[in-house]
Amino acid sequence: MASLWPSPPPREILHVDVDAFFASVEQRDDPRLRGKPVAVGTGVVASCSYEARRYGVRTAMRLSEARQLCRPLIVLPGQYLRYEQVARQLYAVCRDQTPLVEAAALDDLYLDVTAGRQERGEAAARTLLEQVRWEIGISLSIGLGANKLIAAVATREVKQAKCRVQSDPRMAAQLWNASPGFHLVRVPPGEEEEYLAPWPVSVLPGAGPQVRARLDRLNVHRVGQVAEMPRLMLEQMFGAVGGKLSEYAHGIDRREVVPQRRAQSISRRTSFDPPVSDPDFVLAMLDYLVERAASWLRYQDLTARGVTVFLRYGDYESAQGHEALRQPTQHDDVLKEAARERLHKIYTRRLPLRLLGVELTPLRPAEQQTDLFPDAERQRLDRLAECKDVIRRRFGFTSLLSGNALWLSQSLDRDRANFRLRTPCLTR
Amino acid sequence: MKAVFDREALLQAFQTVGGVVPSRPVRPVLANAKLVVEDDRVSLKATDLDTVGISYEVRGVRVEKPGVVLAPCHQMASILKEMPDEEVTLTGDEQRCLIEGTASEFEVPSEDPAQYPDVPGWNGENHHQIAAGVLRELITRTIFAAAVEGARYALNGVMWELGPEKFRLVATDGRRLAVADAVGIMHGKHNTESQMPVVPTKAMTLIERSLTDPEEQVFVAFGPNEVLLKTARAEVYGRLVEGRFPPYKDVFPKKHTARVKLTAGPFQAAIRQAATISDPESRGVVFAFAKGKVTLSSMSSQAGRAKVEMPLQYDAKGIQIAFDPRFLTDMLRTLAPDTELTLDLLDENSPALFRVDDSYSYIVMPLARGSSGG
Numbered sequence: 001m002a003s004l005w006p007s008p009p010p011r012e013i014l015h016v017d018v019d020a021f022f023a024s025v026e027q028r029d030d031p032r033l034r035g036k037p038v039a040v041g042t043g044v045v046a047s048c049s050y051e052a053r054r055y056g057v058r059t060a061m062r063l064s065e066a067r068q069l070c071r072p073l074i075v076l077p078g079q080y081l082r083y084e085q086v087a088r089q090l091y092a093v094c095r096d097q098t099p100l101v102e103a104a105a106l107d108d109l110y111l112d113v114t115a116g117r118q119e120r121g122e123a124a125a126r127t128l129l130e131q132v133r134w135e136i137g138i139s140l141s142i143g144l145g146a147n148k149l150i151a152a153v154a155t156r157e158v159k160q161a162k163c164r165v166q167s168d169p170r171m172a173a174q175l176w177n178a179s180p181g182f183h184l185v186r187v188p189p190g191e192e193e194e195y196l197a198p199w200p201v202s203v204l205p206g207a208g209p210q211v212r213a214r215l216d217r218l219n220v221h222r223v224g225q226v227a228e229m230p231r232l233m234l235e236q237m238f239g240a241v242g243g244k245l246s247e248y249a250h251g252i253d254r255r256e257v258v259p260q261r262r263a264q265s266i267s268r269r270t271s272f273d274p275p276v277s278d279p280d281f282v283l284a285m286l287d288y289l290v291e292r293a294a295s296w297l298r299y300q301d302l303t304a305r306g307v308t309v310f311l312r313y314g315d316y317e318s319a320q321g322h323e324a325l326r327q328p329t330q331h332d333d334v335l336k337e338a339a340r341e342r343l344h345k346i347y348t349r350r351l352p353l354r355l356l357g358v359e360l361t362p363l364r365p366a367e368q369q370t371d372l373f374p375d376a377e378r379q380r381l382d383r384l385a386e387c388k389d390v391i392r393r394r395f396g397f398t399s400l401l402s403g404n405a406l407w408l409s410q411s412l413d414r415d416r417a418n419f420r421l422r423t424p425c426l427t428r
Numbered sequence: 429m430k431a432v433f434d435r436e437a438l439l440q441a442f443q444t445v446g447g448v449v450p451s452r453p454v455r456p457v458l459a460n461a462k463l464v465v466e467d468d469r470v471s472l473k474a475t476d477l478d479t480v481g482i483s484y485e486v487r488g489v490r491v492e493k494p495g496v497v498l499a500p501c502h503q504m505a506s507i508l509k510e511m512p513d514e515e516v517t518l519t520g521d522e523q524r525c526l527i528e529g530t531a532s533e534f535e536v537p538s539e540d541p542a543q544y545p546d547v548p549g550w551n552g553e554n555h556h557q558i559a560a561g562v563l564r565e566l567i568t569r570t571i572f573a574a575a576v577e578g579a580r581y582a583l584n585g586v587m588w589e590l591g592p593e594k595f596r597l598v599a600t601d602g603r604r605l606a607v608a609d610a611v612g613i614m615h616g617k618h619n620t621e622s623q624m625p626v627v628p629t630k631a632m633t634l635i636e637r638s639l640t641d642p643e644e645q646v647f648v649a650f651g652p653n654e655v656l657l658k659t660a661r662a663e664v665y666g667r668l669v670e671g672r673f674p675p676y677k678d679v680f681p682k683k684h685t686a687r688v689k690l691t692a693g694p695f696q697a698a699i700r701q702a703a704t705i706s707d708p709e710s711r712g713v714v715f716a717f718a719k720g721k722v723t724l725s726s727m728s729s730q731a732g733r734a735k736v737e738m739p740l741q742y743d744a745k746g747i748q749i750a751f752d753p754r755f756l757t758d759m760l761r762t763l764a765p766d767t768e769l770t771l772d773l774l775d776e777n778s779p780a781l782f783r784v785d786d787s788y789s790y791i792v793m794p795l796a797r798g799s800s801g802g
Contacts, residue, residue: 099727099728368712368750368795368796369603369752369793369795369796370603370777370793370794370795370796371602371603371793372600372602372603372604372605372674372679372779372791372793373580373581373602373674373675373679375580
């Protein structure tokens with residue numbers, strides 16, 4: 001039956017994927033790696049450049065195997081902080097297009113760019129390609145379609161085309177300068193089912209190894225063949241998943257692009273082995289942890305309404321306490337003072353500490369409203385914090401240290417990015 | 429004390445002074461209002477001992493025996509509200525207060541009237557005089573802009589700037605500023621331009637509520653720490669907010685690149701439409717002024733997006749500026765829908781100035797657009 005209401009305009013979903021993410025960041029930062037087969041990972045390949053793929057190296061392959069396939073392979077352990085930073089830049093560029101950005105993985109984003117009846121998907125995709133190429137210096141593959149499934153499959157088509165080109169060394173050099181159309185596949189609305197038909201069943205979400213094996217036995221390998229199967233039959237075979245498979249195979253995917261929820265808290269912690277009892281060192285470490293957390297807070301453009309401090313004594317007993325602030329803030333000084341105050345209240349036993357941590361919570365988005373009567377002192381502090389953040393982002397966090405952090409530098413190793421703490425969330 | 433009251437009038441009196449009585453008073457006696465029954469005049473007084481006090485004349489009374497009695501204010505109001513009678517008889521002493529109707533009777537506890545603090549009365553020799561209706565308009569046009577709490581400046585009230593030819597009320601919360609002007613008559617040397625007294629919001633509400641007859645002339649006087657207002661029926665006392673009012677004249681924009689003419693009603697309707705799509709995270713509405721129209725748009729990651737167009741006369745350079753929509757609707761709400769106003773804009777980071785005639789100015793700071801996280 002025809003609906004009373006006109007059907008809503010088709011959605012426009014972009015799927016953005018970075019080409020060989022970790023490897024291209026490494027190649028971008030070190031010119032010596034460009035044009036060479038590069039793999040990032042320890043034990044297994046986490047990411048490999050297109051040059052390495054030509055030798056048959058694939059993601060998730062064991063490194064030993066990869067080295068056998070490709071003798072000149074350059075293997076790097078990877079700098080995950082760096083990749084996160086690039087991913088954040090990418091996310092920010094995408095946010096310029098629409099607030100509806102879902103990060104499925106660091107280098108794997110969905111954007112809902114639906115704009116009523118006008119089509120802006122293609123223009124948005126081209127802008128993204130340009131901007132990311134010039135601002136971040138990495139290349140993307142983008143799929144555009146009426147839903148997440150179609151967009152993701154379209155991205156796959158781009159990647160396959162790129163792999164084919166890469167196998168021809170003469171064309172590979174031109175890849176970087178290829179026209180935007182080369183990095184983009186658009187599936188026009190209405191052609192979803194047709195487009196999916198020739199693809200292998202494995203592109204459908206929910207079609208895992210077991211489902212595929214059962215379909216194989218029925219001699220069903222392509223999406224088109226799944227679409228031809230009656231929905232009832234699929235439901236009988238696979239239950240609820242079957243119904244979904246039938247919908248997906250017809251190019252129908254109702255999943256929404258779900259933007260990330262704002263962080264609820266930001267925490268930094270470290271453990272001490274052996275436990276430490278030097279109060280100056282403990283306070284310096286507390287300050288350092290607060291500074292790290294606050295720097296991330298400012299980067300996210302959030303403010304905190306309170307600080308939680310937690311600690312664990314040498315005998316594994318722990319304590320924690322929360323200090324609420326009167327006004328939400330991003331300022332190091334206010335947060336440090338609150339954390340110190342709370343530490344004094346909860347550090348009641350005369351025992352060395354095994355663990356120390358801070359957590360900023362609850363969080364609020366930063367105030368955007370500007371003031372009629374500017375407060376010179378506050379503006380000065382804001383500018384100072386901004387400068388500090390910029391310097392640290394560029395030259396590493398420990399390029400600037402507060403005075404009492406010198407206590408830390410005497411007893412801890414540090415590199416450009418940070419002190420080598422014993423907690424993975426900081427040193428990874 | 430014994431007297432026969434018109435129930436409606438007594439109820440109204442208790443409700444009016446009820447605004448003063450705190451829900452959790454610092455001293456139990458302050459939960460009461462003081463009913464002073466004299467042969468020729470009956471008045472109801474209340475104070476919170478801290479910021480405000482009021483003395484309100486009760487009319488429609490037949491006095492049988494003069495006297496003073498304390499009655500629990502909120503309780504009295506709810507009793508009187510429920511009674512069906514036209515007239516009620518009140519009898520009271522230090523222990524209790526008796527309210528009688530034809531078919532009902534209530535007894536509430538009372539206290540020694542001597543325990544109740546004095547409510548400062550009118551003593552203004554030097555004062556200003558203004559029509560109640562005009563003052564009321566000045567208050568509604570400014571009070572909403574006052575801050576709930578002021579950290580650096582005294583912002584949690586309305587500043588009265590009275591001079592020989594000036595009757596001006598100013599309120600700001602540091603983000604927007606409302607300035608309303610009228611003409612008052614000065615009696616004696618009553619000038620507050622150097623004092624810049626700030627009357628707390630609670631006292632302002634009380635003053636506003638006691639201005640019932642728009643035609644009547646009311647009188648206002650300022651002391652070093654207090655404000656006193658006198659109408660035919662009521663005398664209101666308010667303690668001034670301590671602290672300095674910010675140098676508000678400095679924030680008036682000196683120049684503008686665009687001047688837009690607007691009508692309050694349609695403009696407010698457009699803003700309210702655009703503001704339906706906003707959440708605490710993205711409160712802003714972006715106003716894009718271009719030739720012949722303004723486009724209002726808002727966007728939120730959770731609530732979707734909105735776009736509203738409104739035609740207007742505009743032929744300057746295009747400007748895109750974002751505001752917290754509540755700051756604008758707060759102000760527009762106080763104007764009649766057909767009020768004409770002008771809007772002066774300089775650029776996206778500078779304050780915007782709304783003006784109605786020459787008597788009302790409203791300045792709003794825009795929202796900083798820029799990095800919105802990510």
